[in-house]
Amino acid sequence: MSAPFGLIGHQEVVDTVRAFAGHALLLYGPARVGKRPTARLLAALMNCERGVAVGPCGACRSCQGVLHGAHPDLLEIEPRTTTATGKTARRRLIPVAAITEKRDDGREYEQHVIEWLETAPTYARKVVIVDGAEHLNEESANALLKVVEEPPHRALFVFLAEEVQAVLPTIASRAARLGVSAVSDEVLARALVTLGEEDPELLAFAAGRPGVIVERAKAREALHDARVLVEALSLGMLGALEAAEGLEKRFDPRWHPEALQFVLRGEEMHVRAAADRALQRTLAALEQYVSPSLAFQLLALELREALGAA
Ligand SMILES: [Zn+2]
Known part of the structure; x- marks a missing residue:
């Protein structure tokens, strides 16, 4: 191919x-x-x-x-x-x-x-x-x-x-x-194989969007950052705030919100809905020139609450 x-x-x-x-x-x-x-x-x-x-x-x-x-x-x-x-x-x-x-x-x-x-x-x-x-x-x-x-x-x-x-x-x-709609997983899997790679998680994240395969380095980075944040959320308030600060430095609105949603996909519906709302609020705050560090701290706190870790 x-x-x-x-x-x-x-x-x-x-x-x-x-x-x-x-x-x-x-x-x-x-x-x-x-x-x-x-x-x-x-x-x-x-x-x-x-x-x-x-x-x-x-x-x-x-x-x-x-x-x-x-x-x-x-x-x-x-x-x-x-x-x-x-x-x-x-x-x-x-x-x-x-x-x-x-x-x-x-x-x-x-x-x-x-x-x-x-x-x-x-x-x-x-x-x-x-x-x-x-x-x-x-x-x-x-x-x-x-x-x-x-x-x-x-x-x-x-x-x-x-x-x-x-x-x-x-x-x-x-x-x-x-x-222009999503292509089949099979097409994307073949494209990855052509690149000498195999990555079921990336394929699941791509959900039929070839651009994720093309920009796979960015996608993997965002998925990694999202996992680090979600793990830190359960470790206590201080760890959560530190992780939020880390995310703020690396945050790319094109990748990280979606990566977070993907990492939380196994959670119950109400948890995911609360996480979505927290993400939307963060993105809106960032558009309005609200202090980014405050917006990310708030995101960490809201996600902790959504996950029942607060
Ligand atoms: Zn030509």
């Missing part, structure tokens, strides 16, 4: 996007299921020097550009994680400054969608991937509207989102929708 453009499984999705003739596509599905690799494959296909019928070959200059993240006709935008002041922005947002230079007062973005689309493609067709389309606010979506409806030079927009309902109708109503 091969993983061209980082894609594992999803043959049906690939066949569908291959036949796609429109100019705006909304790929939706769980995080790490393979939406971004699918979008990149589509960009490679549109521009492959061997042609759309046989591409993407993975070998021509255009395909190599996509594979190395440096293609003149591919622009990828995603929610920003830092603000102009260098502070960590905890609220994820694709601001209007990313859409047009005219609104980028702070000169935060090197490239802007509208201006980038003004020039003709180098190869065949410009592709804009908007990863995290649910993080476009009304201002950004409105700024995009005209180029999505009438894309200059036949440009193609590929919006990626976890849920269609979370995407503003301005965008969602103008794009063809295609769900």
